[in-house]
Amino acid sequence: MCTCWRAHLRQKLCELTVPASADGQPAINPSHWVRSILAGSSMRRKPFPWHILVFLAPAVAIYTLFMIYPLIGSLLLSLQNQGPDGATVFVGLQNYLTLFTSKTWSEPFWNAFWNNVEFFLYHMLIQNPVGLLLALLLASRIRGGWLYRTLIFTPTILSVVIVGFAWRLILNPAWGVSQGILDAVGLGSLNRPWLGLESTALPTLSLISVWQNIGIPMMLFLAALVRIPDELLEAARVDGAGAWTVFWRIQLPLILPTVGIVAVLTFVGNFNAFDLIYATQGALAGPNFASDILGTFFFRTFFGYQLQPGDPYMGATVAGVMLLIILTGVLIYLFAWQRRLQNIQF
Numbered sequence: 062m063c064t065c066w067r068a069h070l071r072q073k074l075c076e077l078t079v080p081a082s083a084d085g086q087p088a089i090n091p092s093h094w095v096r097s098i099l100a101g102s103s104m105r106r107k108p109f110p111w112h113i114l115v116f117l118a119p120a121v122a123i124y125t126l127f128m129i130y131p132l133i134g135s136l137l138l139s140l141q142n143q144g145p146d147g148a149t150v151f152v153g154l155q156n157y158l159t160l161f162t163s164k165t166w167s168e169p170f171w172n173a174f175w176n177n178v179e180f181f182l183y184h185m186l187i188q189n190p191v192g193l194l195l196a197l198l199l200a201s202r203i204r205g206g207w208l209y210r211t212l213i214f215t216p217t218i219l220s221v222v223i224v225g226f227a228w229r230l231i232l233n234p235a236w237g238v239s240q241g242i243l244d245a246v247g248l249g250s251l252n253r254p255w256l257g258l259e260s261t262a263l264p265t266l267s268l269i270s271v272w273q274n275i276g277i278p279m280m281l282f283l284a285a286l287v288r289i290p291d292e293l294l295e296a297a298r299v300d301g302a303g304a305w306t307v308f309w310r311i312q313l314p315l316i317l318p319t320v321g322i323v324a325v326l327t328f329v330g331n332f333n334a335f336d337l338i339y340a341t342q343g344a345l346a347g348p349n350f351a352s353d354i355l356g357t358f359f360f361r362t363f364f365g366y367q368l369q370p371g372d373p374y375m376g377a378t379v380a381g382v383m384l385l386i387i388l389t390g391v392l393i394y395l396f397a398w399q400r401r402l403q404n405i406q407f
Contacts, residue, residue: 132384138377156378166375170382172350173358176263180354181331183267184274189323191271192278197308199279200286210283214276221273225340228269232256256341259351266352270337274330278323285319286312318399325394332387335360355383 139157144150160166195213199206216224231237234254243249255265289312297307313320335356338346344366346353361369363376 135377135380136384138374139381142374156374157382160375160378160382169350169353169358170379173353173355176352177332177334177354179263180267180270180334181328183264184271184327184331185324187268188271188275189278189320189327192275192323193282193320195275195279196282196286197312199283210280213279216273217276219273221336222340224269224273225337229256229341232265257348259348262342262348262352266338266341269341270334273337278327281319281323282316285316289315321394321398324398325391328390328394329387332383332390355379355386359383 140151140153141149142152142156160170195209199210203209232239232255234240234252234257240249240252243252253261255261293311294307297311302310332355334354338352338354338357339360342352342357344357344361346357359376359379360366362379363371363373365371
């Protein structure tokens with residue numbers, strides 16, 4: 062069977078592609094020619110790039126150990142609970158049903174969720190537009206641009222604990238420096254315990270976070286703007302386009318991928334936020350849980366705080382819901398925003 066197949070292959074290759082001599086006979090031996098083709102194809106086949114695995118292995122191992130394994134363990138823990146005899150039993154999605162249906166859990170969860178949404182909107186509607194405006198000003202090559210970049214980005218590298226403690230001192234209504242500053246500009250009537258009122262605690266913390274992190278979107282937008290060829294901007298100005306037209310018609314469309322990246326980074330960072338609220342308001346996220354977000358709610362649920370005992374099973378459930386929320390936002394970015402950009406480009 063094998064001999065017949067090889068003979069048939071040699072005949073077909075000879076008929077199609079073997080060069081012929083003047084008398085119509087093959088110029089070379091077909092079997093030798095077939096072997097040379099097979100040898101050439103094996104020589105052209107690229108070897109497997111084992112060096113890539115060598116370079117990737119340490120990073121994959123570390124990421125798996127410190128990210129993938131804890132993530133899977135947390136998801137498995139959310140599907141378990143403590144039985145009547147104290148043993149761990151599998152309960153499926155019962156913890157998630159309890160989180161959304163039990164009044165004990167659902168009310169603080171939804172309070173933390175909507176506070177987190179408000180916290181995110183402050184960053185999306187203030188931090189990112191102002192960061193884009195600052196990037197536009199710096200991209201225009203103003204004098205001392207390097208100094209402004211340094212001053213704006215400096216709070217980003219500060220410890221969140223230091224930032225929270227400093228702003229608590231500044232905004233203290235009794236002896237904080239905010240009172241003197243407001244009195245000096247004639248706005249002393251605005252002096253109040255901004256972090257101690259339910260109506261102002263979360264907005265104040267959001268603006269503090271905006272002040273600290275505004276350097277990140279500014280630098281990302283600036284990096285995208287400086288990549289735009291000067292010829293495009295000069296041609297638009299020669300045609301009579303003003304600053305707004307240049308931005309709206311040329312600069313903004315070209316930096317849309319960066320706008321999407323900044324938006325998804327803001328979303329993920331805000332729904333993972335914890336440190337600033339904890340540093341300024343503590344785990345109770347006061348006053349009266351007015352500044353409570355999903356990060357602080359997860360901390361109290363998992364580890365417990367003061368008289369509240371910790372529940373690792375429900376804490377893992379809260380973490381699973383946080384993962385689902387973040388994953389939903391990232392998928393919306395990938396399948397809506399990113400795909401739309403690809404359709405526009407191609």
